[in-house]
Amino acid sequence: MEVRSGDELPVSSILAIAKKEFKESISNRWFLVLSVIFFLLILQIPYIVLMLLGFFSYSNIPGKTGIFLAHAISFGGLITLIVGSLSIVTEKEQDTLSFLLTQPIRKLEIIIGKFFGLLLVISLMMGIGFGLAMLPSIGEEEIISIGFLNFIYSILVMVGSASVMIGLSIAISVISASRTMAVSLALFTWLFFTLIYGSGFLGYMLITVNETQAYFYFIFLNPIEISNTIMHLILNPILSPSLPARFMVNYFGIGGSFVPLGIGLLIWSAAPIVFSIIEFYSREY
Numbered sequence: 601m602e603v604r605s606g607d608e609l610p611v612s613s614i615l616a617i618a619k620k621e622f623k624e625s626i627s628n629r630w631f632l633v634l635s636v637i638f639f640l641l642i643l644q645i646p647y648i649v650l651m652l653l654g655f656f657s658y659s660n661i662p663g664k665t666g667i668f669l670a671h672a673i674s675f676g677g678l679i680t681l682i683v684g685s686l687s688i689v690t691e692k693e694q695d696t697l698s699f700l701l702t703q704p705i706r707k708l709e710i711i712i713g714k715f716f717g718l719l720l721v722i723s724l725m726m727g728i729g730f731g732l733a734m735l736p737s738i739g740e741e742e743i744i745s746i747g748f749l750n751f752i753y754s755i756l757v758m759v760g761s762a763s764v765m766i767g768l769s770i771a772i773s774v775i776s777a778s779r780t781m782a783v784s785l786a787l788f789t790w791l792f793f794t795l796i797y798g799s800g801f802l803g804y805m806l807i808t809v810n811e812t813q814a815y816f817y818f819i820f821l822n823p824i825e826i827s828n829t830i831m832h833l834i835l836n837p838i839l840s841p842s843l844p845a846r847f848m849v850n851y852f853g854i855g856g857s858f859v860p861l862g863i864g865l866l867i868w869s870a871a872p873i874v875f876s877i878i879e880f881y882s883r884e885y
Contacts, residue, residue, distance in 0.1 A: 617713025684769025
């Protein structure tokens with residue numbers, strides 16, 4: 601890998617690391633495996649089994665576009681966390697990180713380069729998996745009714761959600777002592793945001809009388825919920841508006857809802873990266 605000399609702009613080093621991360625990831629056999637797994641998770645194995653048994657046709661699944669997009673955020677987060685959590689810790693275990701740090705390159709550039717490299721990898725992986733899942737729907741009325749721009753906006757939300765998970769996964773990778781620890785923390789993080797957090801919110805709603813405050817907590821303290829809420833607002837009425845989406849519309853209006861939600865997603869994207877950089881600099885390798 602080429603790195604910059606002392607008087608070159610750091611962009612060259614960031615691009616070099618991003619390119620290295622991208623090449624190493626797509627050349628790994630796990631790239632294709634995880635792409636297929638992502639496809640199966642979106643499509644949902646029960647749907648596949650029922651269709652193979654002839655209970656109903658693919659075209660009769662109501663709201664499948666919205667279902668696929670919503671599940672892409674959730675399951676895409678799982679894949680992203682696992683892949684990204686191995687980015688730094690693998691180099692530590694293989695002793696390539698210490699060699700990289702002997703080069704004229706800063707730790708800041710390593711983190712940012714890996715972030716953009718992983719973002720390209722995950723975007724490609726999600727594109728393959730989601731593209732395969734949506735292939736049978738091309739030309740259907742439901743797809744046409746979404747509109748081209750709304751479909752593009754939905755993809756951008758998926759990428760934005762992936763950027764948050766990449767930041768979290770890099771933070772996990774920096775603090776982990778082994779790949780086993782990194783993957784375990786990644787799985788726990790995903791379970792927390794998708795299952796534990798939601799269950800805790802339901803319990804909170806049973807005892808609180810301040811519903812407005814509760815919904816603010818529920819939406820903005822969970823990046824996956826922020827992404828899902830944006831997705832519901834974009835695809836309404838294909839996706840039935842969720843309770844958080846209804847709350848945002850009632851409180852801010854449809855157009856006004858995108859501003860706080862977008863800011864929330866940006867903060868969630870930046871915060872883990874800032875933490876990773878600070879923690880990375882504090883450690884000796």
